[in-house]
Amino acid sequence: MEKINILKNNKCLKLICGAGNENTNEIEKLSYIYSMAGFNMIDISAKKEALIAVKKGLERANKQNEVLICVSVGMQDDIHLSKAVINKQKCDNCKICINECLQDAIFIEDERVHINEKNCIGCNKCIEKCPKCAIITEHKYKTPYEMLLPLISENIDCVEFHCTSSDEKAVLDAYNKIKSIYKGLISFCLDRSKMGDDKLICLLKKMTDSEEFSIIQADGKPMSGGKDNYNSTLQSVAFAQIIRNSQLHSYLILSGGTNSQTTKLAKECDINIDGVALGSYARKLVKDYICSDDFFENEELQRLAVNKATELANTLKENF
Numbered sequence: 001m002e003k004i005n006i007l008k009n010n011k012c013l014k015l016i017c018g019a020g021n022e023n024t025n026e027i028e029k030l031s032y033i034y035s036m037a038g039f040n041m042i043d044i045s046a047k048k049e050a051l052i053a054v055k056k057g058l059e060r061a062n063k064q065n066e067v068l069i070c071v072s073v074g075m076q077d078d079i080h081l082s083k084a085v086i087n088k089q090k091c092d093n094c095k096i097c098i099n100e101c102l103q104d105a106i107f108i109e110d111e112r113v114h115i116n117e118k119n120c121i122g123c124n125k126c127i128e129k130c131p132k133c134a135i136i137t138e139h140k141y142k143t144p145y146e147m148l149l150p151l152i153s154e155n156i157d158c159v160e161f162h163c164t165s166s167d168e169k170a171v172l173d174a175y176n177k178i179k180s181i182y183k184g185l186i187s188f189c190l191d192r193s194k195m196g197d198d199k200l201i202c203l204l205k206k207m208t209d210s211e212e213f214s215i216i217q218a219d220g221k222p223m224s225g226g227k228d229n230y231n232s233t234l235q236s237v238a239f240a241q242i243i244r245n246s247q248l249h250s251y252l253i254l255s256g257g258t259n260s261q262t263t264k265l266a267k268e269c270d271i272n273i274d275g276v277a278l279g280s281y282a283r284k285l286v287k288d289y290i291c292s293d294d295f296f297e298n299e300e301l302q303r304l305a306v307n308k309a310t311e312l313a314n315t316l317k318e319n320f
């Protein structure tokens with residue numbers, strides 16, 4: 001069976017490990033837990049190490065043929081690919097930022113606060129709380145083409161193109177460069193922060209019309225998940241309605257601020273969706289289990305983590 005049929009025949013439950021997440025240990029554990037719980041798509045950064053880690057997690061769960069692996073690339077001004085950096089001149093070492101980071105990317109060494117770049121996903125939570133404005137985001141940017149090229153021979157199931165940008169021409173150029181080396185499934189992930197609705201839909205039409213089967217991922221507030229309420233997921237559902245009303249021929253997935261309430265809100269708003277992608281909320285749910293170094297030796301920890309993830313999957317499925 002072609003792997004793409006996993007989506008054609010089922011609603012999509014997607015785990016977002018994070019476009020900038022290079023913590024392979026976490027990626028392997030998350031892939032294991034959420035594939036065991038019935039998630040059928042996993043998103044990772046465009047790095048060989050991340051690809052190896054997700055494959056290991058799926059092998060442990062024996063779900064290699066039931067889960068699509070999606071590799072994320074993006075435009076220069078898309079926040080998913082940024083990393084936090086501390087300005088040491090401004091930082092007074094108050095340590096407030098440490099507790100804000102769900103990725104455990106901020107740590108103390110030699111009595112100073114530092115950021116582990118591999119763990120940082122650029123969510124901006126630390127930046128918003130720093131009283132000294134000492135944290136900025138930095139892009140060590142490669143184009144989508146450059147990111148994808150080393151992975152083309154690896155049998156990727158899907159490319160997630162983060163295409164939130166104010167520059168339509170740059171997005172289309174980047175899309176055409178992706179298409180010059182990759183012919184498979186593309187998931188277009190974007191939010192409304194950089195373009196008005198009309199321009200966004202026009203851009204999506206140009207890209208999705210040439211695809212036989214594609215995904216649009218309606219990103220509400222990227223990486224804002226964590227709270228399990230309607231407010232967090234509202235923008236994603238609102239954007240999904242705009243996409244549905246525009247009759248685009250694509251599979252529609254919700255993301256950005258998504259949580260266990262997302263499919264319920266979409267249903268109450270009478271918006272027909274094909275899936276939901278969860279990042280921060282899903283990672284936070286199992287954080288206490290996966291921080292243990294002996295996770296894969298400890299069956300009880302694995303059972304508890306998979307149970308948590310399965311509860312989430314079941315809640316989401318109830319409203320599909």
Ligand code: SF4
Nearest residue numbers: 091092094095097130
């Ligand atoms: S919150 Fe800001 S000032 Fe305080 S330790 Fe973190 S970076 Fe430094």
Ligand code: SF4
Nearest residue numbers: 101120121123124126
């Ligand atoms: S809070 Fe977000 S942006 Fe800040 S270090 Fe953690 S992951 Fe990176």
